[in-house]
Amino acid sequence: MKDIAALAGVSITTVSHVVNDTRVVSESTRARVLEAVARTGYTGDAIARSLVTGGGTRSLGVAISLVANPYFAELIKAIEGAASAAGHTLLLVDTHDEAHTEQDAVRMLKARRVDGLLLLPSRASTVLPELPRLGLPVVLVDRIPDDSPFDCIGPENVESTATLVQHLADRGHRRIGLVRGASGLSTSTERVNGYRLGLERAGLPWDPKLVVSGKSVSKLGATALHRLLDTPKPPTAVVAANNAMMVGVLHAVRERKLRIGKDLAVVGYDDVEWADLVEPPITTMAQPIREIGRTAVRMLLARIEDPTIPPQIVRLAPTFMHRQSCGCST
Numbered sequence: 001m002k003d004i005a006a007l008a009g010v011s012i013t014t015v016s017h018v019v020n021d022t023r024v025v026s027e028s029t030r031a032r033v034l035e036a037v038a039r040t041g042y043t044g045d046a047i048a049r050s051l052v053t054g055g056g057t058r059s060l061g062v063a064i065s066l067v068a069n070p071y072f073a074e075l076i077k078a079i080e081g082a083a084s085a086a087g088h089t090l091l092l093v094d095t096h097d098e099a100h101t102e103q104d105a106v107r108m109l110k111a112r113r114v115d116g117l118l119l120l121p122s123r124a125s126t127v128l129p130e131l132p133r134l135g136l137p138v139v140l141v142d143r144i145p146d147d148s149p150f151d152c153i154g155p156e157n158v159e160s161t162a163t164l165v166q167h168l169a170d171r172g173h174r175r176i177g178l179v180r181g182a183s184g185l186s187t188s189t190e191r192v193n194g195y196r197l198g199l200e201r202a203g204l205p206w207d208p209k210l211v212v213s214g215k216s217v218s219k220l221g222a223t224a225l226h227r228l229l230d231t232p233k234p235p236t237a238v239v240a241a242n243n244a245m246m247v248g249v250l251h252a253v254r255e256r257k258l259r260i261g262k263d264l265a266v267v268g269y270d271d272v273e274w275a276d277l278v279e280p281p282i283t284t285m286a287q288p289i290r291e292i293g294r295t296a297v298r299m300l301l302a303r304i305e306d307p308t309i310p311p312q313i314v315r316l317a318p319t320f321m322h323r324q325s326c327g328c329s330t
Contacts, residue, residue, distance in 0.1 A: 099124050148311070176236075177239070214241070237265035284321045
């Protein structure tokens with residue numbers, strides 16, 4: 001700031017007022033200061049300024065697993081867009097979906113003085129009990145623990161998965177398999193519950209041999225489908241419980257030289273941009289990812305503004321994307 005003041009021919013106090021917009025400065029003086037800022041490449045220190053003023057850093061922390069899943073990339077994009085529109089920047093940390101890494105990530109973001117935290121809880125998360133002691137406004141995203149005392153936003157999983165199962169049953173399928181997600185995730189449990197609900201509504205029995213974990217990743221999704229097809233009474237239809245496992249399922253179908261929609265009906269939870277480009281196009285439940293991201297930011301900013309408001313749990317319904325992989329012609 002001293003260098004900028006010298007270049008602009010003004011006092012350091014005037015530079016501070018221009019940079020921080022704390023007092024009216026004449027247009028000519030403001031122009032000289034901003035020109036000097038551009039020449040020096042000066043950037044303010046938001047954390048230092050927040051310590052002096054007692055205000056926030058206008059930054060939000062995001063602790064999320066950056067696994068190779070298009071869903072998370074789209075979610076982060078939606079969060080960043082909403083935060084930027086509200087005048088906030090993001091500090092993003094990869095939790096690797098591991099409890100100890102997640103704990104380190106949350107503590108680091110707290111040390112960086114973020115105004116609030118968006119957290120996608122890891123499997124077997126240990127950081128949740130620590131959050132109230134940190135005094136950091138928090139919104140949990142996507143995965144909603146039972147009896148959560150925090151604001152939460154995520155998709156509706158039970159009814160939407162039941163709808164997929166019922167649709168296959170309406171097509172005449174009586175052996176419907178499920179490639180389920182990783183254990184320890186609320187989303188996995190809820191989608192299994194939705195699968196069971198769909199079977200019940202269709203009058204079909206629960207058979208544990210028709211449920212195999214793909215652990216939420218592509219390669220094991222393929223292994224899961226092979227296991228299902230190797231059973232004495234294999235399924236004629238399969239639900240893949242996320243888009244990563246759907247990729248694995250499609251690989252396994254190709255390896256078996258099966259025809260999707262004819263030899264095996266395939267549907268999935270999660271939509272991807274290529275779902276309607278493959279042949280046949282894939283029937284899915286498409287999560288409202290953009291709205292989840294935008295709502296998460298709105299909820300966090302409301303929590304920052306008023307920490308006393310009652311916590312909310314918001315679930316947004318996916319959209320049934322009816323295509324031809326289920327065996328339907330339209």
